[in-house]
Amino acid sequence: MRLQDALLGTKMPVITFANTKGGAGKTTAVLLLATELVQQGFRVTVLDADPQQWITRWHKLSAVSDRLTVVPYVNASTIERNIADARPTTDYFIVDLPGARTSLLATAIGLSDHVLIPIQGCAMDAQGGANVLELLQYLERRANIRVPHSVVLTRVNPMVTTRALLAVKGLLAQRNVDVLNIPIVERAAFRDVFDCGGSLHTMDETQVSNLDKARENARLFAEEMVRRVPVKRAASRRRRAA
Ligand SMILES: Nc1ncnc2c1ncn2[C@@H]1O[C@H](COP(=O)(O)OP(=O)(O)OP(=O)(O)O)[C@@H](O)[C@H]1O
Numbered sequence: 001m002r003l004q005d006a007l008l009g010t011k012m013p014v015i016t017f018a019n020t021k022g023g024a025g026k027t028t029a030v031l032l033l034a035t036e037l038v039q040q041g042f043r044v045t046v047l048d049a050d051p052q053q054w055i056t057r058w059h060k061l062s063a064v065s066d067r068l069t070v071v072p073y074v075n076a077s078t079i080e081r082n083i084a085d086a087r088p089t090t091d092y093f094i095v096d097l098p099g100a101r102t103s104l105l106a107t108a109i110g111l112s113d114h115v116l117i118p119i120q121g122c123a124m125d126a127q128g129g130a131n132v133l134e135l136l137q138y139l140e141r142r143a144n145i146r147v148p149h150s151v152v153l154t155r156v157n158p159m160v161t162t163r164a165l166l167a168v169k170g171l172l173a174q175r176n177v178d179v180l181n182i183p184i185v186e187r188a189a190f191r192d193v194f195d196c197g198g199s200l201h202t203m204d205e206t207q208v209s210n211l212d213k214a215r216e217n218a219r220l221f222a223e224e225m226v227r228r229v230p231v232k233r234a235a236s237r238r239r240r241a242a
């Protein structure tokens, strides 16, 4: 926790999603966590640091809530200022990084209270996640900077436990990596929400298959993150979404 926050007794956590491999499910997980936290009454600022600007484009499609702010074109030289500027009006910061090794990765990690590494449970290739884990270990070893982190398994098959999932889990267990209890399941709703705009809660149940299960998955994922990375004094501010 930062000294200023400690003195004030406040904490607006910064959660960064990182995986240097493209397509691991970062942006999808960012959208789910942001919209669920907003649904729970938190004020969320998403820092869109991906040059492709998926979150910014999605946000422009329809306003989710005035509790959600998306800051576009965040980069290594602006991120610290972006966080400082929005701190008074934010409970949670969520950072969406590009799927590549950039100077922004280390900068964002250094500013984070928690790094979440999405790794596809449906693919054997966990190398992009391993790169981030190595960087976190390097920062701890060389600079004594310890940033709490965990893996969230993504695109997990809802019907069967695949061999690929078991292999990824085995690899992570061998390395003593903390894995979230709730994986993000492969759901059509998680793709469609980017085209529809809004959130899982504004989508039409008659148009999207298994929307109830997608909502339940996103809610449990966000609840686990709130337990792991709580906001101090948030209780007095929390309002249930209408
Ligand atoms: N849980 C999921 N269910 C269904 N589709 C998913 C899920 N997670 C990701 N996808 C799809 O996989 C593709 C890649 O996901 P996403 O854009 O979230 O990955 P990313 O890590 O942000 O990629 P990049 O590194 O390019 O930014 C997208 O088409 C997305 O819709």
Ligand SMILES: [Mg+2]
Residues within 6 Å of the ligand: 026, 027, 028, 050, 054, 096, 097, 098, 099
């Ligand atoms: Mg992305």
